[in-house]
Amino acid sequence: MGFLTAEVVINTLRELGSMVLYIILGTIILEILVYVVLGKIFKSKYTLPYMLMIAAIFGITILIIYPISYEVRLAFTNMSLRHFRSYTLSWTQGLKNFGLVFSEPVLKQVKFFPLLFRTLLWTAINVVFHVSGGFGLAILLNRQMRGRGLYRTLLVFPWAIPQIIAVLAWKGEFHYEYGFINVILTNVGMQPIQWMASPFWNFVAACITNIWLGIPFMMIIILGGLQSIPLEFYDAAEIDGASRWQQFRNITLPLLKPVLTPAVVLGIIWTFNNFNVPYMINANELETTDILVTALFRAAFEYHRYGFSAAFAMVIFIILFVIASIYIRITQGLKGVYE
Amino acid sequence: MNTKNKTKQTNISQFFKSPSRGDSPFKRLIIHLILIVACVIAIYPVLRIISVSLRPGDRLLSTSLAIIPKDASLYSYYRIIFEKPFLLWLWNSLAITITTAFIGLILASTSAYAFSRWNFPGRKPGLFFLLTTQMIPAAMLVVPIYILAVKFQLINSYRGLALAYSVSSVPFSIWILKGYYDTIPRELEEAAKIDGASEMAAFFRIILPLSTPALAIVFLFNFMMAWNDWLMARIMLQRENMFTWPLGIWTFSGQFRVEWGSFAAASILVAVPVMVLFLYSSKWLISGLTLGSVKG
Known part of the structure; x- marks a missing residue:
């Protein structure tokens, strides 16, 4: 059992501080890259907005797009605790996963x-x-x-x-x-x-x-x-x-x-x-x-059951997506935002 | 003087014209009764937590309904501060939460400005994507995030959790801030440019200072979101001395060793500052929720 000591505080600050430092360094490199490629080579008039966004684009790609595409990939594997490293990836496994979601109990009893x-x-x-x-x-x-x-x-x-x-x-x-x-x-x-x-x-x-x-x-x-x-x-x-x-x-x-x-x-x-x-x-x-x-x-x-859960998650996402598009259709919520 | 009188007059006339006009004393009594009952329902469970936290150790389970128990003691508070790693959990939460809130704010403040002012290629799909991410439940992303965290050895680290929280905070912050920037007239920057300021200078010296209220709201939202989260912390942290406070108090209420006294005392210590902050800032928080939808 641990307590709050000076050592713990210093360790935390070191770990998080170095992370923030890496983020800043990475941002600077990205900025220079965008400036050179878009600004100097392509002479795009949108160089500035892309420079403003590049850090967020990079972050969102790593933190959202990559995990989501990884989840799609997972849905086609039989990954579980037993097959954590040695899982197989195939179309048939994916179809099997999606079939299981609808036919077998999701947990022990409930379908x-x-x-x-x-x-x-x-x-x-x-x-x-x-x-x-x-x-x-x-x-x-x-x-x-x-x-x-x-x-x-x-x-x-x-x-x-x-x-x-x-x-x-x-x-x-x-x-x-x-x-x-x-x-x-x-x-x-x-x-x-x-x-x-x-x-x-x-x-x-x-x-x-x-x-x-x-x-x-x-x-x-x-x-x-x-x-x-x-x-x-x-x-x-x-x-x-x-x-x-x-x-x-x-x-x-x-x-x-x-x-x-x-x-x-x-x-x-x-x-x-x-x-x-x-x-x-x-x-x-x-x-x-x-x-x-x-x-x-x-x-x-x-x-x-990681592979199965990933397939299950895809199904839930599709349901949510349908609900969300109905909402956008009803309220036309994006109309004003695009202007 | 004249205007002052006038407002006073309208105040009085509004008072008489208010929806309560013509309410009979009986109706007023009923309204007060309903509201008092509602208030009791709203705060009684909270008062019960205080009550449990004050119970002496040998009488944690009792069928008494009194708020202040007989022979109340502060033993539970003493116990969680000096015998449990509660302060360590609070520190973990604070460090991770503040980092997340800052990352969210920094990444979002500049990109939201780009979304607000330029019509660059990819803007519409970008906005649509940001909106879609808001509908993804956290429970859906935990599976890939957990497996990726295992692969990149980010389990049981502050870094891993801070990054995981940024997942939901960045798109949300961009969305809110873009809504706020949209309400600032472009003429301000144009005037600055005429005076010789560069586009970046106009942003940093005019738009950002004007957006302090929105920035504060975004910071507060991200802070609250990460501060109160249980789900992501549950999968990312496994060692007890890395826990954030929601995980910590959850172990007190666990199925195998229930420690209601510790749970209640820890809850009170966390909840009081959060609730004070919330009640104090609730007006801004609510206006913040609608910021992004002002135009929509």
Whole structure:
């Protein structure tokens, strides 16, 4: 067991410092290279922007493009813990991997399609609760009243606390005997719930945790949107005799749309990709709270089937890509950015 | 004086016209009740962590719901600071996180400027690529990153983890900063050029100083992202004295040796500064999230 000593500090600084130094050196070399090749030899008028970008291009190539293409390659191998150095790479192995993703259990019991269905269910439940809960609280907070700032600060707590701490703390609270929900249930004379042993309640536990975590973000975003709607609109509607519901439907909702759409889409992607909550709350043997990303992680690092996991990852990426293109189609999100 | 009066007047009239106008006292009471219940739900689990951290060692598991336990003790805090490598974990986290945040900021600040001001070949595919990387879940990249890290002997090193975090921080930073640069009028640089400044001088002496708020947001975002990460650290670090704090407190809550007292005390020590920073900067953070989408 180690402690923080002067020696440790110096070692850390040396290791990270030398890395930063290498990065700076590499950048200088790259800059000179681009300047000479593009500027002097080709005389390109885009020399400066490419010089500005070259370090990032280089970094992204090494850190993102290379690992992704490596993953594609992995998907066509039978690499596992046993075949870590002596793996075979072939088309048939790749087809076999992709076939296995859809036909065999991804972990020990659960198969791909139930897993996909559960992920979609998980995303839908969470986002619906996040948006409706956030909406409700934002509407309540959007008025002059005493203690508004205090309420707002306290309600943001679940978002402010580091997620991993909140999730692990919730995991403790789902203890059968000592968790506060079961203690309260016992005190009012009801049966305590088997949070960790029952597949259904385990999934509910994960949902409770994630809903608790996600409402504040939606609340703050929606509150910001509500506050930007001029009050005169409501006055005019009132004069015209519109009811509260009509005001909500015809003023609030349409004016909130530009704020709400990106927030909901972000929420969908975050929930779909959420790792900490389903992984930590999971009673692992059950495999009933796993969603796609946690199953992927466990297939790779508990069952050590790297080739198979890479194929599985490709499939997940394609699903995400479809979702993302639908989003871009709906919002035309790239239109303004290209200008 | 006149304008002051006027704003005061509009304030008053706004007060009467605010959505709460005409709310009956009963309705107000209900609203307050709902909000109080919501606040209790929001903070009770956090208070429970404080409560567990204060429990004396022999009564860590208890069915009591009191926030401050009877005979509260600070033993858990003493234990994690002097008997556990908690401070070492904090140091590891801090060193890796700050390095990542700086790498992200430096690489992104210049390239985002190129994306904002020049229409070079490859710009559109580049932007599309940056957007796509934001949708890739971290869990998807851990497989190739782990295997490559094993091959290049970057497992159990600060360097490996700092590089791995930069993967997600650079594209995101470029995206946010480009959105901010777009809002700065080009006339500023043109004026500088007329006064004889080179293009680089205009960037470093005019655009960068003007972008301090966006740079701060990007730094903060990258910091938070790496500071709170568990997943990447889990696969890159295997020796206990290399752990970052999320891995450390995770081992306290592990399946085989649960140490709730240590977990709770460590969590409080980490969470308090983070939450203060977050609540203080939350306004900027939120505006930062929408920075990139202002035009979109």
